[in-house]
Amino acid sequence: MNTELLNALNPDQRKAVESIDGPVLIVAGPGSGKTRVITYRIAYLINVVGIRPYHILAVTFTNKAAREMKERLEKLAPGSIKDITMGTFHSICAGILRREGEAIGINRDFVIFDADDQEKLLKRAAEEIGVDPKKFPLKKIASAISHAKSQLQTPERFRDKSHSYFDEIVVRMYEHYEKMLRANNAVDFDDLLLKTVFLFQRQPSVLKRYQERYVHIMVDEFQDTNLVQYELVKQLSGHHRNIAVVGDPDQSIYSWRAADLRNVFNFERDFPDRSVHYLEQNYRSTDTILQVASGIIADNRERKEIKLWTQNEPGDKVCLIEAYNEQEEAQIVVREAERMSASGKYRLADMAVLYRTNAQSRVLEESFIHYGVPYKLVAGTRFYERREVKDLVAYFRLIHNPADSVSLMRIINVPTRGIGDKSIVDMQAWARQRDLTLWQALEAASSSDDKPPLTSRALAAFDHFYRLIQTLIEDSRQLSLLQLFGEILERSGYQLYLKTQPDAEERLENIAELRTVAEQFNNLPSGDALSFFLESVSLVSDVDNLKENEGGVTLITLHQAKGLEFPVVFIVGMEESVLPHFRSLEDPSQMEEERRLCYVGVTRARQRLYLLRAFRRSMMGSSKVNEPSRFLGAIRSDLTTGSLPKADAPKTQTGVKKIYEYSTRQAQTPPRMETRRPATSMAPVVSAGRPVKSDRPVAPLFKTGDQVSHPIFGDGVVISTMPVKNDHEIVVSFKTVGLKKLLLSFAKLTKG
DNA sequence: GCGGCGGGCTTTTTT
DNA sequence: AGCCCGCCGC
Numbered sequence: 136m137n138t139e140l141l142n143a144l145n146p147d148q149r150k151a152v153e154s155i156d157g158p159v160l161i162v163a164g165p166g167s168g169k170t171r172v173i174t175y176r177i178a179y180l181i182n183v184v185g186i187r188p189y190h191i192l193a194v195t196f197t198n199k200a201a202r203e204m205k206e207r208l209e210k211l212a213p214g215s216i217k218d219i220t221m222g223t224f225h226s227i228c229a230g231i232l233r234r235e236g237e238a239i240g241i242n243r244d245f246v247i248f249d250a251d252d253q254e255k256l257l258k259r260a261a262e263e264i265g266v267d268p269k270k271f272p273l274k275k276i277a278s279a280i281s282h283a284k285s286q287l288q289t290p291e292r293f294r295d296k297s298h299s300y301f302d303e304i305v306v307r308m309y310e311h312y313e314k315m316l317r318a319n320n321a322v323d324f325d326d327l328l329l330k331t332v333f334l335f336q337r338q339p340s341v342l343k344r345y346q347e348r349y350v351h352i353m354v355d356e357f358q359d360t361n362l363v364q365y366e367l368v369k370q371l372s373g374h375h376r377n378i379a380v381v382g383d384p385d386q387s388i389y390s391w392r393a394a395d396l397r398n399v400f401n402f403e404r405d406f407p408d409r410s411v412h413y414l415e416q417n418y419r420s421t422d423t424i425l426q427v428a429s430g431i432i433a434d435n436r437e438r439k440e441i442k443l444w445t446q447n448e449p450g451d452k453v454c455l456i457e458a459y460n461e462q463e464e465a466q467i468v469v470r471e472a473e474r475m476s477a478s479g480k481y482r483l484a485d486m487a488v489l490y491r492t493n494a495q496s497r498v499l500e501e502s503f504i505h506y507g508v509p510y511k512l513v514a515g516t517r518f519y520e521r522r523e524v525k526d527l528v529a530y531f532r533l534i535h536n537p538a539d540s541v542s543l544m545r546i547i548n549v550p551t552r553g554i555g556d557k558s559i560v561d562m563q564a565w566a567r568q569r570d571l572t573l574w575q576a577l578e579a580a581s582s583s584d585d586k587p588p589l590t591s592r593a594l595a596a597f598d599h600f601y602r603l604i605q606t607l608i609e610d611s612r613q614l615s616l617l618q619l620f621g622e623i624l625e626r627s628g629y630q631l632y633l634k635t636q637p638d639a640e641e642r643l644e645n646i647a648e649l650r651t652v653a654e655q656f657n658n659l660p661s662g663d664a665l666s667f668f669l670e671s672v673s674l675v676s677d678v679d680n681l682k683e684n685e686g687g688v689t690l691i692t693l694h695q696a697k698g699l700e701f702p703v704v705f706i707v708g709m710e711e712s713v714l715p716h717f718r719s720l721e722d723p724s725q726m727e728e729e730r731r732l733c734y735v736g737v738t739r740a741r742q743r744l745y746l747l748r749a750f751r752r753s754m755m756g757s758s759k760v761n762e763p764s765r766f767l768g769a770i771r772s773d774l775t776t777g778s779l780p781k782a783d784a785p786k787t788q789t790g791v792k793k794i795y796e797y798s799t800r801q802a803q804t805p806p807r808m809e810t811r812r813p814a815t816s817m818a819p820v821v822s823a824g825r826p827v828k829s830d831r832p833v834a835p836l837f838k839t840g841d842q843v844s845h846p847i848f849g850d851g852v853v854i855s856t857m858p859v860k861n862d863h864e865i866v867v868s869f870k871t872v873g874l875k876k877l878l879l880s881f882a883k884l885t886k887g
Numbered sequence: 888g889c890g891g892c893g894g895g896c897t898t899t900t901t902t
Numbered sequence: 903a904g905c906c907c908g909c910c911g912c
């Protein structure tokens with residue numbers, strides 16, 4: 136392949152691809168072929184300039200973006216992708232720390248603590264240093280610490296800048312929290328970045344190696360990087376200085392996560408010899424949609440003005456709809472989606488519903504379920520946040536890194552094995568006295584004569600747990616990851632325990648799903664397998680698993696929708712207090728971010744855009760009347776229509792029969808309000824790509840005395856039935872396992 | 888030590 | 903309206 140590949144690009148894109156020497160800033164509007172430029176640039180470097188893939192580093196915003204870019208690249212420069220370094224800042228840094236961390240005292244078996252683990256650690260920190268979480272909410276402290284870390288502030292540096300009483304508390308918590316992380320051999324998300332920067336600062340020889348390796352560096356979504364990430368970019372590009380950053384200040388929407396769009400402006404200051412390229416031609420949206428978007432963003436002050444234009448047709452007008460309340464809003468969305476899918480012009484998978492807060496998804500889901508229209512929810516209950524998944528991952532983490540006391544605490548009594556809070560507190564105190572980790576304390580209590588002051592019964596329980604994990608650790612050295620998976624489920628009694636839970640079936644399915652994730656790592660050497668498995672579990676995001684082109688309508692937050700596109704987009708909740716969010720009403724710079732968020736949403740649409748609002752909406756319990764969003768006021772009225780677009784198909788059908796024709800994946804009861812399944816069963820057809828079965832057969836009603844059969848528990852007799860919410864709770868006496876309480880909608884009970 | 892129940896509190900967006 | 907926490911009884 137040669138320079139022919141450049142013919143697929145427009146002149147601006149081509150210049151951006153060809154300018155490979157020195158620092159480059161590419162300002163790329165939405166839909167301007169940004170990903171295309173980055174991909175072609177890499178292909179150009181490899182195929183034309185002759186750079187070895189090994190010398191290229193590309194940073195993406197999500198793992199999904201990296202995966203897709205690799206797929207495209209494989210076509211342009213076959214065989215190159217295995218040697219390119221490509222991924223998110225977090226995953227790239229995790230790799231560097233895994234390899235080089237020893238140099239700054241980070242053990243290679245470190246685990247990555249997520250927000251949940253972090254909060255547990257902070258809670259313990261608060262207890263230990265006597266901070267009242269009611270006075271100083273842990274979430275606030277966590278966010279303050281995270282912010283400090285994102286600005287390269289160690290506790291010492293933070294202390295110098297702190298002025299308020301709250302800051303002082305944060306300093307004390309921050310210091311203690313850091314100690315605890317170290318004791319747990321753990322790092323948090325911010326640490327992945329921060330520690331890598333520190334590593335490079337303290338070990339110039341290590342930095343030099345990476346600097347020399349990465350001859351060409353590219354960073355996507357640069358407007359959403361924070362200070363630490365920018366510092367990392369500067370460090371890595373310090374030698375060759377071939378650094379290309381791609382971004383659009385108008386799409387910066389993560390300032391609350393300490394992203395700083397000023398990085399884009401500072402880049403020009405810090406690299407005075409940079410070249411700048413603007414990508415302004417939009418290939419994605421109709422002219423109408425683009426003009427709506429431009430009108431909305433024009434009100435912002437802090438921006439780098441770019442003139443978006445397109446050769447695309449004006450297309451349909453943007454549709455503004457006012458519903459009475461959020462239920463009606465959702466109903467309109469679903470029916471309209473259904474209508475368009477029936478017309479044959481669009482598939483359900485071509486459509487997306489975008490919203491400001493996750494809470495808005497619930498009503499939408501209910502509506503999709505009610506009308507039997509397939510949908511997929513991105514996030515909601517994130518797969519890795521489900522209890523059974525977290526529990527099992529905790530076993531893996533503890534086996535990998537016994538110093539991880541958060542994981543230890545999570546599972547020490549799950550399933551229950553007679554270790555209560557009192558014993559744990561005593562054991563912790565004993566460990567602390569001797570300056571041992573909890574695991575070391577268990578080890579000591581089991582093997583030496585120096586035992587903590589506990590009842591022999593409690594000691595036996597601890598000993599039992601200790602030996603369980605010890606056995607599993609030994610297993611982990613010899614067995615494959617999947618074999619280890621099985622051993623954990625068996626030996627810990629977790630599988631048995633799950634089977635006694637009321638929603639056992641769904642949980643076991645999730646465990647099975649986790650197993651398929653583990654399967655992908657099974658061929659690696661056993662030590663690596665566990666380590667990579669855990670890393671991937673920690674660093675995936677919900678969008679990473681989204682398959683836009685299959686299944687039903689996508690339900691997604693505006694933030695998650697960044698970088699995606701859909702032929703048809705519905706944005707719901709176009710109201711003051713929702714979008715813009717009420718937390719942003721007072722602060723002009725936050726208001727600018729809300730406007731950018733709205734802009735991002737609008738520019739996801741290729742052909743059709745619906746902007747919906749509700750006259751009345753229940754928020755935090757009570758019903759509120761909100762004004763239409765100020766962003767609607769920025770739209771020229773000749774670009775919009777106030778009613779549904781003219782039907783391109785008969786639109787009379789709303790009934791049950793029709794719905795079945797469009798439903799490909801959901802075979803459920805005809806929609807009737809009174810048969811709606813309970814909230815817990817509102818499982819999406821596909822949750823971020825991880826299928827969750829939702830087509831359970833409707834169980835016949837049982838009455839007391841009926842002989843029944845259960846796939847796991849076997850035969851039994853119904854003792855009682857009781858209606859709860861939209862479901863029935865049934866108590867069954869099984870021949871083998873005795874009394875069990877079951878939910879009718881979940882248990883696969885059959886007569887006989 | 889365990890599990891059930893009631894009360895108070897909270898809700899932005901996430902690698 | 904949901905979730906977590908703490909209290910209570912077994």
